[in-house]
Amino acid sequence: MVIPEDLLFQHGAVVKTYSENEIIFSEGSFAKNYFQIQEGTVKISNTFDDGKELVHGFPFNGHCFGESYLFTDTPFGMDATALTACTIISLTKSHFINLVKNKPGILLDVNRYTAERLHFRYLVSSFLAISDPMVKIQRLLDHLKNYFDYTEPYSFQVPYTRYQLASLTGLRVETFIRVIKKMQALELLKIESSKIYY
Template identity: 30%
Template sequence: MVIDVKLLLLYESEELTIAADEIVFNEGSQSDHYYQIKSGSVKLVNSFSGAEFTHAYSYKGDSLGEEFLLSNHPFSYTAIARKNTVVFRLSRNKFLQIIHKYPDAQFNLLQIMGARMRYKNIMMYAIATLAPRQKILAFLKLYKEFKYYPGSLPYEIPFTRQEIANMIGIRVETVIRNIKELEKNGELKIIKRKIFI
Protein backbone atom coordinates (compact mmCIF):
# COMPACT_ATOMS: atom_id res chain seq x y z
CA MET A 1 0.00 0.00 0.00
CA VAL A 2 1.45 3.34 -1.05
CA ILE A 3 -0.62 5.75 1.03
CA ASP A 4 -2.33 4.57 4.21
CA VAL A 5 -6.10 4.33 3.76
CA LYS A 6 -6.63 6.46 6.90
CA LEU A 7 -4.74 9.30 5.22
CA LEU A 8 -6.71 8.90 2.01
CA LEU A 9 -9.95 9.15 3.96
CA LEU A 10 -8.68 12.05 6.07
CA TYR A 11 -7.91 13.96 2.87
CA GLU A 12 -11.39 13.24 1.49
CA SER A 13 -10.61 10.77 -1.25
CA GLU A 14 -13.58 9.44 -3.21
CA GLU A 15 -14.34 5.73 -3.49
CA LEU A 16 -15.22 4.83 -7.06
CA THR A 17 -16.74 1.48 -8.00
CA ILE A 18 -15.71 0.41 -11.48
CA ALA A 19 -17.34 -2.52 -13.24
CA ALA A 20 -15.26 -5.21 -14.96
CA ASP A 21 -13.89 -4.06 -18.34
CA GLU A 22 -14.70 -0.40 -17.59
CA ILE A 23 -12.04 2.30 -17.91
CA VAL A 24 -10.46 3.98 -14.89
CA PHE A 25 -8.61 6.49 -17.08
CA ASN A 26 -7.73 6.78 -20.78
CA GLU A 27 -4.42 7.05 -22.56
CA GLY A 28 -3.90 10.69 -23.58
CA SER A 29 -6.19 12.15 -20.91
CA GLN A 30 -4.75 14.61 -18.40
CA SER A 31 -3.81 13.22 -15.01
CA ASP A 32 -5.51 15.22 -12.29
CA HIS A 33 -6.11 12.54 -9.63
CA TYR A 34 -4.19 9.96 -7.65
CA TYR A 35 -5.70 6.44 -7.74
CA GLN A 36 -5.15 3.58 -5.30
CA ILE A 37 -6.90 0.22 -5.53
CA LYS A 38 -9.06 -0.72 -2.55
CA SER A 39 -10.24 -4.03 -4.03
CA GLY A 40 -10.15 -5.77 -7.39
CA SER A 41 -7.52 -5.41 -10.10
CA VAL A 42 -6.66 -3.21 -13.06
CA LYS A 43 -4.64 -3.76 -16.23
CA LEU A 44 -2.57 -0.99 -17.81
CA VAL A 45 -2.62 -1.26 -21.61
CA ASN A 46 -1.98 0.34 -24.97
CA SER A 47 -4.23 -0.77 -27.83
CA PHE A 48 -3.44 -0.33 -31.50
CA SER A 49 -4.78 -1.93 -34.69
CA GLY A 50 -6.72 -4.53 -32.71
CA ALA A 51 -3.64 -5.61 -30.74
CA GLU A 52 -3.04 -4.97 -27.07
CA PHE A 53 0.20 -4.46 -25.17
CA THR A 54 -0.13 -4.87 -21.40
CA HIS A 55 2.30 -2.90 -19.24
CA ALA A 56 1.22 -4.28 -15.89
CA TYR A 57 -1.53 -5.66 -13.69
CA SER A 58 -2.24 -3.79 -10.47
CA TYR A 59 -3.96 -5.15 -7.37
CA LYS A 60 -5.28 -4.15 -3.93
CA GLY A 61 -3.07 -1.47 -2.39
CA ASP A 62 -1.33 -0.56 -5.66
CA SER A 63 -1.33 2.99 -6.95
CA LEU A 64 -2.07 3.94 -10.55
CA GLY A 65 -0.53 6.63 -12.73
CA GLU A 66 1.15 8.73 -10.07
CA GLU A 67 4.16 9.27 -12.35
CA PHE A 68 1.92 11.28 -14.69
CA LEU A 69 0.42 13.23 -11.80
CA LEU A 70 3.89 14.16 -10.54
CA SER A 71 5.29 15.01 -13.98
CA ASN A 72 2.12 16.82 -15.13
CA HIS A 73 1.90 14.73 -18.32
CA PRO A 74 -1.08 12.94 -19.84
CA PHE A 75 -1.47 9.21 -19.23
CA SER A 76 0.54 7.09 -21.69
CA TYR A 77 -1.68 4.03 -21.18
CA THR A 78 -5.29 3.15 -20.41
CA ALA A 79 -6.27 1.61 -17.05
CA ILE A 80 -9.08 -0.99 -17.31
CA ALA A 81 -10.74 -2.86 -14.43
CA ARG A 82 -10.22 -6.63 -14.84
CA LYS A 83 -13.11 -7.40 -12.52
CA ASN A 84 -15.39 -5.28 -10.34
CA THR A 85 -12.95 -2.91 -8.67
CA VAL A 86 -13.05 -0.15 -6.07
CA VAL A 87 -10.45 2.62 -6.19
CA PHE A 88 -9.71 5.60 -4.01
CA ARG A 89 -9.45 8.79 -6.07
CA LEU A 90 -7.73 11.83 -4.60
CA SER A 91 -7.29 15.26 -6.19
CA ARG A 92 -3.82 16.37 -7.29
CA ASN A 93 -3.69 19.13 -4.65
CA LYS A 94 -4.59 16.81 -1.77
CA PHE A 95 -2.18 14.14 -3.05
CA LEU A 96 0.64 16.72 -3.08
CA GLN A 97 -0.32 17.87 0.44
CA ILE A 98 0.03 14.29 1.70
CA ILE A 99 3.37 13.80 -0.04
CA HIS A 100 4.73 17.06 1.42
CA LYS A 101 3.39 16.51 4.94
CA TYR A 102 4.01 12.77 5.44
CA PRO A 103 7.56 11.55 4.72
CA ASP A 104 6.54 7.87 5.08
CA ALA A 105 4.01 8.24 2.27
CA GLN A 106 6.63 9.98 0.14
CA PHE A 107 9.20 7.27 0.85
CA ASN A 108 6.70 4.48 0.02
CA LEU A 109 5.91 6.20 -3.26
CA LEU A 110 9.60 6.57 -4.15
CA GLN A 111 10.30 2.92 -3.31
CA ILE A 112 7.47 1.69 -5.50
CA MET A 113 8.38 3.99 -8.38
CA GLY A 114 12.00 2.83 -8.14
CA ALA A 115 10.97 -0.84 -8.20
CA ARG A 116 8.71 -0.20 -11.20
CA MET A 117 11.51 1.58 -13.07
CA ARG A 118 13.86 -1.35 -12.44
CA TYR A 119 11.19 -3.81 -13.64
CA LYS A 120 10.55 -1.75 -16.80
CA ASN A 121 14.27 -1.39 -17.56
CA ILE A 122 14.89 -5.13 -17.28
CA MET A 123 11.77 -5.95 -19.33
CA MET A 124 12.68 -3.42 -22.05
CA TYR A 125 16.06 -5.10 -22.43
CA ALA A 126 14.51 -8.59 -22.46
CA ILE A 127 11.83 -7.66 -25.00
CA ALA A 128 14.28 -5.85 -27.28
CA THR A 129 17.16 -8.31 -27.28
CA LEU A 130 16.24 -11.82 -26.22
CA ALA A 131 14.77 -14.77 -28.12
CA PRO A 132 11.16 -15.68 -27.22
CA ARG A 133 12.07 -18.43 -24.73
CA GLN A 134 14.44 -16.14 -22.85
CA LYS A 135 11.87 -13.30 -22.91
CA ILE A 136 9.27 -15.54 -21.33
CA LEU A 137 11.63 -16.91 -18.69
CA ALA A 138 12.98 -13.43 -17.87
CA PHE A 139 9.43 -12.10 -17.51
CA LEU A 140 8.30 -14.97 -15.26
CA LYS A 141 11.35 -14.75 -12.99
CA LEU A 142 11.18 -10.97 -12.79
CA TYR A 143 7.46 -11.01 -12.02
CA LYS A 144 8.05 -13.50 -9.19
CA GLU A 145 10.81 -11.27 -7.81
CA PHE A 146 8.76 -8.08 -8.26
CA LYS A 147 5.96 -9.59 -6.19
CA TYR A 148 8.57 -10.21 -3.43
CA TYR A 149 8.03 -13.94 -3.44
CA PRO A 150 10.75 -15.63 -1.35
CA GLY A 151 13.54 -17.66 -2.86
CA SER A 152 13.18 -21.07 -4.39
CA LEU A 153 9.59 -21.87 -3.42
CA PRO A 154 7.34 -22.49 -6.43
CA TYR A 155 5.29 -19.42 -7.34
CA GLU A 156 2.04 -19.66 -9.32
CA ILE A 157 2.06 -17.18 -12.19
CA PRO A 158 -1.39 -15.52 -12.15
CA PHE A 159 -1.57 -14.95 -15.92
CA THR A 160 -2.98 -16.81 -18.88
CA ARG A 161 -0.76 -17.56 -21.86
CA GLN A 162 -2.53 -14.75 -23.74
CA GLU A 163 -1.82 -12.28 -20.94
CA ILE A 164 1.86 -13.28 -20.96
CA ALA A 165 1.95 -12.77 -24.74
CA ASN A 166 0.38 -9.32 -24.34
CA MET A 167 2.94 -8.33 -21.71
CA ILE A 168 6.02 -9.27 -23.73
CA GLY A 169 4.79 -8.53 -27.23
CA ILE A 170 4.80 -11.97 -28.85
CA ARG A 171 2.10 -14.26 -30.23
CA VAL A 172 0.21 -16.56 -27.87
CA GLU A 173 1.19 -19.60 -29.98
CA THR A 174 4.84 -18.73 -29.38
CA VAL A 175 4.21 -18.49 -25.64
CA ILE A 176 2.43 -21.88 -25.56
CA ARG A 177 5.19 -23.62 -27.54
CA ASN A 178 8.00 -22.10 -25.45
CA ILE A 179 6.28 -22.72 -22.10
CA LYS A 180 6.17 -26.43 -23.02
CA GLU A 181 9.90 -26.35 -23.86
CA LEU A 182 10.72 -24.57 -20.61
CA GLU A 183 8.79 -27.24 -18.70
CA LYS A 184 10.57 -30.00 -20.64
CA ASN A 185 13.93 -28.41 -19.70
CA GLY A 186 12.92 -28.26 -16.01
CA GLU A 187 12.91 -24.45 -15.85
CA LEU A 188 9.27 -24.27 -14.75
CA LYS A 189 6.37 -26.58 -13.90
CA ILE A 190 2.85 -26.80 -15.26
CA ILE A 191 0.27 -28.15 -12.82
CA LYS A 192 -3.37 -28.25 -13.92
CA ARG A 193 -2.57 -25.77 -16.73
CA LYS A 194 -1.10 -23.30 -14.21
CA ILE A 195 2.52 -22.15 -14.56
CA PHE A 196 4.80 -22.41 -11.52
CA ILE A 197 8.32 -21.03 -11.35
Protein backbone atom coordinates (compact mmCIF):
# COMPACT_ATOMS: atom_id res chain seq x y z
CA MET A 1 0.00 0.00 0.00
CA VAL A 2 1.12 3.55 -0.67
CA ILE A 3 0.28 5.02 2.77
CA PRO A 4 -0.27 2.81 5.84
CA GLU A 5 -4.01 2.54 6.50
CA ASP A 6 -3.71 3.24 10.22
CA LEU A 7 -1.96 6.52 9.44
CA LEU A 8 -4.77 7.51 7.08
CA PHE A 9 -7.40 6.69 9.70
CA GLN A 10 -5.49 8.62 12.38
CA HIS A 11 -5.80 11.68 10.14
CA GLY A 12 -9.55 11.33 9.61
CA ALA A 13 -9.91 8.96 6.67
CA VAL A 14 -13.15 7.07 6.12
CA VAL A 15 -13.97 3.96 4.10
CA LYS A 16 -16.37 4.35 1.20
CA THR A 17 -17.91 1.55 -0.83
CA TYR A 18 -18.57 1.69 -4.55
CA SER A 19 -20.53 -0.81 -6.59
CA GLU A 20 -19.33 -2.14 -9.93
CA ASN A 21 -19.37 0.58 -12.65
CA GLU A 22 -20.01 3.37 -10.12
CA ILE A 23 -18.21 6.61 -10.92
CA ILE A 24 -15.73 7.72 -8.25
CA PHE A 25 -14.81 10.97 -9.98
CA SER A 26 -15.27 12.41 -13.46
CA GLU A 27 -13.05 14.26 -15.87
CA GLY A 28 -13.45 18.00 -15.30
CA SER A 29 -14.20 17.72 -11.57
CA PHE A 30 -11.71 18.85 -8.94
CA ALA A 31 -9.77 16.72 -6.47
CA LYS A 32 -11.32 16.87 -3.01
CA ASN A 33 -9.97 13.60 -1.57
CA TYR A 34 -7.02 11.25 -1.50
CA PHE A 35 -8.19 7.78 -2.61
CA GLN A 36 -6.48 4.50 -1.69
CA ILE A 37 -8.01 1.17 -2.63
CA GLN A 38 -8.59 -1.22 0.24
CA GLU A 39 -10.20 -3.88 -1.93
CA GLY A 40 -11.24 -4.02 -5.57
CA THR A 41 -10.10 -2.63 -8.91
CA VAL A 42 -10.64 0.83 -10.38
CA LYS A 43 -10.54 1.80 -14.05
CA ILE A 44 -8.82 5.07 -14.96
CA SER A 45 -9.94 6.15 -18.43
CA ASN A 46 -11.23 8.73 -20.86
CA THR A 47 -14.41 8.22 -22.88
CA PHE A 48 -14.84 10.16 -26.09
CA ASP A 49 -17.96 11.47 -27.85
CA ASP A 50 -17.93 8.56 -30.30
CA GLY A 51 -18.03 6.09 -27.38
CA LYS A 52 -14.39 5.03 -27.72
CA GLU A 53 -12.50 4.58 -24.49
CA LEU A 54 -8.83 5.07 -23.67
CA VAL A 55 -7.81 3.13 -20.57
CA HIS A 56 -4.86 4.44 -18.57
CA GLY A 57 -4.72 1.74 -15.92
CA PHE A 58 -6.41 -0.55 -13.43
CA PRO A 59 -5.18 0.28 -9.92
CA PHE A 60 -6.11 -2.33 -7.32
CA ASN A 61 -5.68 -3.22 -3.62
CA GLY A 62 -3.20 -0.88 -1.91
CA HIS A 63 -2.88 1.52 -4.84
CA CYS A 64 -3.92 5.16 -4.83
CA PHE A 65 -5.26 7.15 -7.78
CA GLY A 66 -5.80 10.77 -8.71
CA GLU A 67 -3.31 11.83 -6.03
CA SER A 68 -1.26 14.16 -8.24
CA TYR A 69 -4.30 16.43 -8.63
CA LEU A 70 -4.26 17.16 -4.90
CA PHE A 71 -1.23 19.38 -5.51
CA THR A 72 -2.78 21.55 -8.22
CA ASP A 73 -5.97 23.44 -8.98
CA THR A 74 -6.29 21.64 -12.31
CA PRO A 75 -9.44 19.57 -12.86
CA PHE A 76 -9.14 15.81 -13.35
CA GLY A 77 -8.13 14.87 -16.89
CA MET A 78 -9.71 11.41 -16.62
CA ASP A 79 -12.52 9.41 -15.06
CA ALA A 80 -12.20 6.91 -12.21
CA THR A 81 -14.80 4.14 -12.17
CA ALA A 82 -15.13 1.09 -9.92
CA LEU A 83 -14.38 -1.83 -12.22
CA THR A 84 -15.42 -4.22 -9.46
CA ALA A 85 -17.16 -3.62 -6.15
CA CYS A 86 -14.63 -1.55 -4.18
CA THR A 87 -13.88 -0.38 -0.68
CA ILE A 88 -11.79 2.76 -0.86
CA ILE A 89 -10.14 4.77 1.89
CA SER A 90 -10.89 8.45 1.38
CA LEU A 91 -9.08 11.31 3.10
CA THR A 92 -10.10 14.92 2.47
CA LYS A 93 -7.62 17.10 0.61
CA SER A 94 -7.03 19.37 3.62
CA HIS A 95 -6.36 16.40 5.92
CA PHE A 96 -4.08 14.85 3.30
CA ILE A 97 -2.05 18.07 3.03
CA ASN A 98 -1.77 18.18 6.83
CA LEU A 99 -0.59 14.54 6.86
CA VAL A 100 2.11 15.33 4.30
CA LYS A 101 3.23 18.41 6.25
CA ASN A 102 3.40 16.44 9.51
CA LYS A 103 5.08 13.39 7.96
CA PRO A 104 7.06 14.54 4.89
CA GLY A 105 8.38 11.02 4.31
CA ILE A 106 4.88 10.10 3.15
CA LEU A 107 5.32 12.47 0.23
CA LEU A 108 8.33 10.44 -0.92
CA ASP A 109 6.22 7.27 -0.88
CA VAL A 110 3.42 8.93 -2.85
CA ASN A 111 5.88 10.44 -5.34
CA ARG A 112 7.62 7.08 -5.81
CA TYR A 113 4.27 5.45 -6.57
CA THR A 114 3.29 8.26 -8.94
CA ALA A 115 6.65 7.96 -10.73
CA GLU A 116 6.14 4.21 -11.21
CA ARG A 117 2.70 4.84 -12.66
CA LEU A 118 4.08 7.54 -14.98
CA HIS A 119 6.66 5.03 -16.20
CA PHE A 120 3.82 2.62 -16.98
CA ARG A 121 1.92 5.38 -18.84
CA TYR A 122 5.02 6.21 -20.91
CA LEU A 123 5.40 2.54 -21.74
CA VAL A 124 1.76 2.24 -22.81
CA SER A 125 1.96 5.52 -24.76
CA SER A 126 4.92 4.13 -26.69
CA PHE A 127 2.58 1.44 -28.04
CA LEU A 128 1.10 4.11 -30.34
CA ALA A 129 4.34 4.03 -32.34
CA ILE A 130 4.40 0.21 -32.57
CA SER A 131 2.42 -1.38 -35.38
CA ASP A 132 3.09 -5.02 -34.51
CA PRO A 133 0.40 -6.15 -32.02
CA MET A 134 2.57 -9.01 -30.72
CA VAL A 135 5.33 -6.58 -29.75
CA LYS A 136 2.76 -4.40 -27.92
CA ILE A 137 1.46 -7.39 -25.97
CA GLN A 138 4.93 -8.72 -25.17
CA ARG A 139 6.06 -5.34 -23.85
CA LEU A 140 2.98 -5.04 -21.66
CA LEU A 141 3.32 -8.59 -20.32
CA ASP A 142 7.06 -8.11 -19.72
CA HIS A 143 6.34 -4.99 -17.67
CA LEU A 144 3.54 -6.63 -15.65
CA LYS A 145 5.61 -9.75 -14.98
CA ASN A 146 8.53 -7.63 -13.80
CA TYR A 147 6.23 -5.40 -11.68
CA PHE A 148 4.82 -8.43 -9.87
CA ASP A 149 8.39 -9.80 -9.48
CA TYR A 150 8.13 -13.02 -11.51
CA THR A 151 11.04 -14.35 -13.56
CA GLU A 152 10.43 -17.98 -14.53
CA PRO A 153 8.66 -18.81 -17.81
CA TYR A 154 4.89 -19.27 -17.41
CA SER A 155 5.14 -18.44 -13.68
CA PHE A 156 3.08 -15.25 -13.91
CA GLN A 157 -0.70 -15.61 -14.07
CA VAL A 158 -1.86 -12.41 -15.74
CA PRO A 159 -4.45 -10.81 -13.41
CA TYR A 160 -6.36 -8.97 -16.14
CA THR A 161 -9.07 -9.98 -18.59
CA ARG A 162 -8.50 -10.04 -22.32
CA TYR A 163 -10.67 -6.94 -22.64
CA GLN A 164 -8.59 -5.08 -20.05
CA LEU A 165 -5.31 -6.07 -21.69
CA ALA A 166 -6.63 -5.10 -25.13
CA SER A 167 -7.69 -1.72 -23.70
CA LEU A 168 -4.21 -1.10 -22.31
CA THR A 169 -2.54 -1.92 -25.63
CA GLY A 170 -5.05 -0.05 -27.80
CA LEU A 171 -5.96 -3.24 -29.64
CA ARG A 172 -9.37 -4.60 -30.47
CA VAL A 173 -10.30 -7.60 -28.31
CA GLU A 174 -10.53 -9.84 -31.39
CA THR A 175 -7.01 -8.85 -32.43
CA PHE A 176 -5.69 -9.40 -28.91
CA ILE A 177 -7.22 -12.91 -28.75
CA ARG A 178 -5.86 -13.85 -32.18
CA VAL A 179 -2.35 -12.68 -31.22
CA ILE A 180 -2.21 -14.45 -27.85
CA LYS A 181 -3.26 -17.70 -29.56
CA LYS A 182 -0.35 -17.19 -31.95
CA MET A 183 1.93 -16.45 -28.97
CA GLN A 184 0.77 -19.69 -27.35
CA ALA A 185 1.64 -21.60 -30.53
CA LEU A 186 5.10 -19.99 -30.42
CA GLU A 187 5.38 -21.03 -26.73
CA LEU A 188 5.74 -17.42 -25.60
CA LEU A 189 2.89 -17.92 -23.13
CA LYS A 190 0.47 -20.59 -21.96
CA ILE A 191 -3.30 -20.52 -21.74
CA GLU A 192 -4.84 -22.88 -19.21
CA SER A 193 -8.51 -22.78 -18.14
CA SER A 194 -8.81 -19.40 -19.92
CA LYS A 195 -5.98 -17.96 -17.77
CA ILE A 196 -2.89 -16.49 -19.41
CA TYR A 197 0.47 -17.55 -17.95
CA TYR A 198 3.54 -15.63 -19.06
